[in-house]
Amino acid sequence: DGGITQSPKYLFRKEGQNVTLSCEQNLNHDAMYWYRQDPGQGLRLIYYSQIVNDFQKGDIAEGYSVSREKKESFPLTVTSAQKNPTAFYLCATRGTVNTGELFFGEGSRLTVL
Amino acid sequence: SQQGEEDPQALSIQEGENATMNCSYKTSINNLQWYRQNSGRGLVHLILIRSNEREKHSGRLRVTLDTSKKSSSLLITASRAADTASYFCATAVSGYSTLTFGKGTMLLVSP
Numbered sequence: 001d002g003g004i005t006q007s008p009k010y011l012f013r014k015e016g017q018n019v020t021l022s023c024e025q026n027l028n029h030d031a032m033y034w035y036r037q038d039p040g041q042g043l044r045l046i047y048y049s050q051i052v053n054d055f056q057k058g059d060i061a062e063g064y065s066v067s068r069e070k071k072e073s074f075p076l077t078v079t080s081a082q083k084n085p086t087a088f089y090l091c092a093t094r095g096t097v098n099t100g101e102l103f104f105g106e107g108s109r110l111t112v113l
Numbered sequence: 114s115q116q117g118e119e120d121p122q123a124l125s126i127q128e129g130e131n132a133t134m135n136c137s138y139k140t141s142i143n144n145l146q147w148y149r150q151n152s153g154r155g156l157v158h159l160i161l162i163r164s165n166e167r168e169k170h171s172g173r174l175r176v177t178l179d180t181s182k183k184s185s186s187l188l189i190t191a192s193r194a195a196d197t198a199s200y201f202c203a204t205a206v207s208g209y210s211t212l213t214f215g216k217g218t219m220l221l222v223s224p
Contacts, residue, residue, distance in 0.1 A: 033211070035214075042215055042216035043156075043214040048211055058211065106154055107155050109153075
């Protein structure tokens with residue numbers, strides 16, 4: 001099936017640990033995005049990449065890191081420097097950078113114990 | 114800061130009724146989009162309206178855009194229980210910019 005696969009769906013982490021969330025797409029889209037969603041806060045942009053080997057910080061990049069070594073993959077690492085990492089993380093792609101709609105994965109819920 | 118703000122925050126209606134949600138934004142935009150999110154799931158794109166358009170339809174959805182008031186509305190006609198979800202507006206200030214999302218309206222449609 002064509003689409004965006006995020007894994008794992010649920011993840012528990014102890015404080016001080018880094019975790020990596022996976023996002024894989026087979027839509028052949030150039031642009032990929034990571035958003036964070038907290039209750040009552042809507043979606044906030046963490047990082048985005050419009051082309052392989054290039055990415056930009058979004059509004060809340062502190063404590064996160066990404067890589068874009070392949071067009072299909074855009075993993076997000078939540079580092080121990082992120083002070084409040086418990087949230088729902090959403091990966092998205094965009095087929096047309098110019099005014100295109102976003103396609104979202106099903107999300108990963110991270111809980112810090 | 115959030116570009117779009119939806120109103121109301123929550124809306125509860127009966128099946129068959131119409132649901133109207135509003136979105137206000139602060140700066141000039143290139144386009145405005147509406148998305149739907151079922152609980153615990155990813156967002157799904159519903160409709161995109163460009164700054165030079167005033168109204169668009171898609172099935173039971175009708176979107177209007179008033180750039181002079183910097184506002185948009187999403188109307189869902191003849192609501193069904195399956196329409197229960199959160200609805201978000203998202204704005205792009207230029208054709209190449211990232212999207213900025215509002216906080217959403219939670220719609221509950223009771224049978």
